[in-house]
Amino acid sequence: MHTVWKGAISFGLVHVPVKMFSATEDKDISMRYVHKVCGSPLSYVRKCPVCEKEVEWEEISKGYEYEKGKFVLFEKEELEQLSDQNNKNITILDFVDLTEIDPIYFQKTYYLSPDQAGSNAYMLLMEAMRQSGKIGIAKISIRSKSSLAAIRVLDECLAIETIFYPDEIRPVSQVPNLPEHTVVNEKEMDMAKMLIEQLSTPFDPNKYTDDYRVALLQLIQNKVAGEEVKIAPARQENNVIDLMAALQASIEAVKPIVTDTGKPKRKRSGITKPETVGVESSIKPKPRSTSKNKKTVS
Numbered sequence: 001m002h003t004v005w006k007g008a009i010s011f012g013l014v015h016v017p018v019k020m021f022s023a024t025e026d027k028d029i030s031m032r033y034v035h036k037v038c039g040s041p042l043s044y045v046r047k048c049p050v051c052e053k054e055v056e057w058e059e060i061s062k063g064y065e066y067e068k069g070k071f072v073l074f075e076k077e078e079l080e081q082l083s084d085q086n087n088k089n090i091t092i093l094d095f096v097d098l099t100e101i102d103p104i105y106f107q108k109t110y111y112l113s114p115d116q117a118g119s120n121a122y123m124l125l126m127e128a129m130r131q132s133g134k135i136g137i138a139k140i141s142i143r144s145k146s147s148l149a150a151i152r153v154l155d156e157c158l159a160i161e162t163i164f165y166p167d168e169i170r171p172v173s174q175v176p177n178l179p180e181h182t183v184v185n186e187k188e189m190d191m192a193k194m195l196i197e198q199l200s201t202p203f204d205p206n207k208y209t210d211d212y213r214v215a216l217l218q219l220i221q222n223k224v225a226g227e228e229v230k231i232a233p234a235r236q237e238n239n240v241i242d243l244m245a246a247l248q249a250s251i252e253a254v255k256p257i258v259t260d261t262g263k264p265k266r267k268r269s270g271i272t273k274p275e276t277v278g279v280e281s282s283i284k285p286k287p288r289s290t291s292k293n294k295k296t297v298s
Contacts, residue, residue: 007088017118023109095134105163112158191247
């Protein structure tokens, strides 16, 4: 893994030297814009619309538009002073319960490993947090951006997750068309809860795959091989107006069936995965680690 950041966790007067590594990776398939006529990839040019010429990096400065068309400019050194990016401390401010933090606050997860001779202090902090059941709320500066972060124990490792500041979370009151008064039919409510119960299962991340990415990889493979690509016809949308009928049909579709062993087995739901474009996909997604990628809330 590539080291993203080096520094130390500090809580009280205790100093824990650590290295930081990205815990996740983006599996999105990168595409480029290509000139259809000659097949060449397009490049982006930094051009000033007033001077009508290309601009070199040394002529570029960062600016904030305080009015339409009016900017205040900043030198690199000015912004570096404000960012406190030379501060290599993860300062734990408080210890809280993980259940007190709504998932909307979480941004990106990193792993922390002990650096230099910090193994003893690292293990002490990890075990103390594990036994207390608490997580640490800290401040950290990464790539010139100051962030709040949550430090928690993940298996046998300390993980840190950057989190949004409260003023970065948009209030629910800004969401349009939310119902003011909710009147729910009791029978529909009972059936809805029954359906939720039938669909409830322990979380297993290995069950879920990016069907679009798998299909796109297959499409790329077919095109590289020069095969004819057939586009699957769009599915017809079934607009169910009768909510009670939809609930009843959904419950029937997932109702457990009894196997030969006498154990109940849940039916497959009526929700089908998107069809693979072209031939049947032979590309299987890499298995995901259940211990390194999942987020647990206790």
